[in-house]
Amino acid sequence: MSEKRIFTILFFLAIFLFLGWLFIDIVIYFFLALVLSIIGSPIVKLLQKIVIKGKRMPESLAAGITLVALLGFITSIIMIIVPIVSRELVVISSINPELFTNEIETWLSSLESFLVDYGMLNSDEHLSTIIANQFSEILKSIDIQNIAGNIISFASSLFIAVFAVTFLTFYSLKDKSIFFKTVEKTIPVNYRDSYHKILNASKPPLIRYFTGVFLEMAIMGLMEGLFCFFMGIPNPFLIGVIGGLLNIIPYLGPLIGVGLTVIMTVTTLLPQSPDGALLTNAVVKVLIAFGIAKLVDDFVLQPLIYGKSVKAHPVEIFVVILIAGQIGGIFGMIFAVPAYTLLRVVVKEFFGHYYGVDTPIVEIKKNE
Numbered sequence: 001m002s003e004k005r006i007f008t009i010l011f012f013l014a015i016f017l018f019l020g021w022l023f024i025d026i027v028i029y030f031f032l033a034l035v036l037s038i039i040g041s042p043i044v045k046l047l048q049k050i051v052i053k054g055k056r057m058p059e060s061l062a063a064g065i066t067l068v069a070l071l072g073f074i075t076s077i078i079m080i081i082v083p084i085v086s087r088e089l090v091v092i093s094s095i096n097p098e099l100f101t102n103e104i105e106t107w108l109s110s111l112e113s114f115l116v117d118y119g120m121l122n123s124d125e126h127l128s129t130i131i132a133n134q135f136s137e138i139l140k141s142i143d144i145q146n147i148a149g150n151i152i153s154f155a156s157s158l159f160i161a162v163f164a165v166t167f168l169t170f171y172s173l174k175d176k177s178i179f180f181k182t183v184e185k186t187i188p189v190n191y192r193d194s195y196h197k198i199l200n201a202s203k204p205p206l207i208r209y210f211t212g213v214f215l216e217m218a219i220m221g222l223m224e225g226l227f228c229f230f231m232g233i234p235n236p237f238l239i240g241v242i243g244g245l246l247n248i249i250p251y252l253g254p255l256i257g258v259g260l261t262v263i264m265t266v267t268t269l270l271p272q273s274p275d276g277a278l279l280t281n282a283v284v285k286v287l288i289a290f291g292i293a294k295l296v297d298d299f300v301l302q303p304l305i306y307g308k309s310v311k312a313h314p315v316e317i318f319v320v321i322l323i324a325g326q327i328g329g330i331f332g333m334i335f336a337v338p339a340y341t342l343l344r345v346v347v348k349e350f351f352g353h354y355y356g357v358d359t360p361i362v363e364i365k366k367n368e
Helices: 003-021 023-047 059-093 098-116 127-139 144-174 180-182 189-230 237-247 252-269 276-310 314-355 362-365
Strands: none
Touching: 003 023, 003 189, 023 059, 023 144, 023 189, 023 314, 059 144, 059 237, 144 180, 180 189, 189 237, 189 252, 189 276, 189 314, 237 252, 237 276, 252 276, 252 314, 276 314
């Protein structure tokens, strides 16, 4: 491969990466629309098999019906979750502050003694005072006008996001290759054959990966919800939904799920059982439930998803996710594996001979 060709390829890759980072919101819209279209494509195919008076259902009508069904399903899930969250907020607001303060003071006293014994806190310092001062500083830094402005900005951004994803999903359901055709138009003619090879080689592993991720989310949410239900933890359904949704964030998601579940459990049980031992017992049960689910995820689900879909070692995936997290935060962690999968295919196509990979990616795809 000539130096000029290598430079051209790297130049266009750099432009795509820069534009993707610059317009990350639009990239997310396209990604969500693509995922929804993949989920809804079997419904479109099924509807198009329906024959009425010797004519098959038009693609536009099948796509519209499928889109309405997807939006209805998502809306139903939201309508189920919102009342549960509202009841939880009502419970939190009804907590007697004195009960909460007394329990927190007891725990803080024990923690203070531990920190003082190990030289991590001076004997004349108190955690309650430190926390109160920090909380006071946070309250002083809050600007009500900024909060109102952020709420308005969030509402407008949400409206744009919902409209954009809905619009893109409809046309993706109608024409499954519309996104790829759009990208193809931006690629020079001399490189379009390579683009088609990369597209054909990357589609199967990416579809397997996203299918596996959504299946993993469903299984993890179901396990966490059932474990909490059998252990007597309140709000097991809400815990399962939150845990399953957060599981899309590699490594960090389960930790956030545990933290939220512990907070919900303590705030729900505190008005009923202010005894510290009972609260501690409930927290331990939550940790056990999430711990068992995480072990199943680490040793069963993730090897199946990462091993069979992207064919990469867990350590390799871990390093990729860490780097992506440093660059793009949570969104970077979510997109790390599919982006890395696509990058590997690109490297095999254009630079494979530098790494001893002389087999064309089309043949590699067939062997897989």
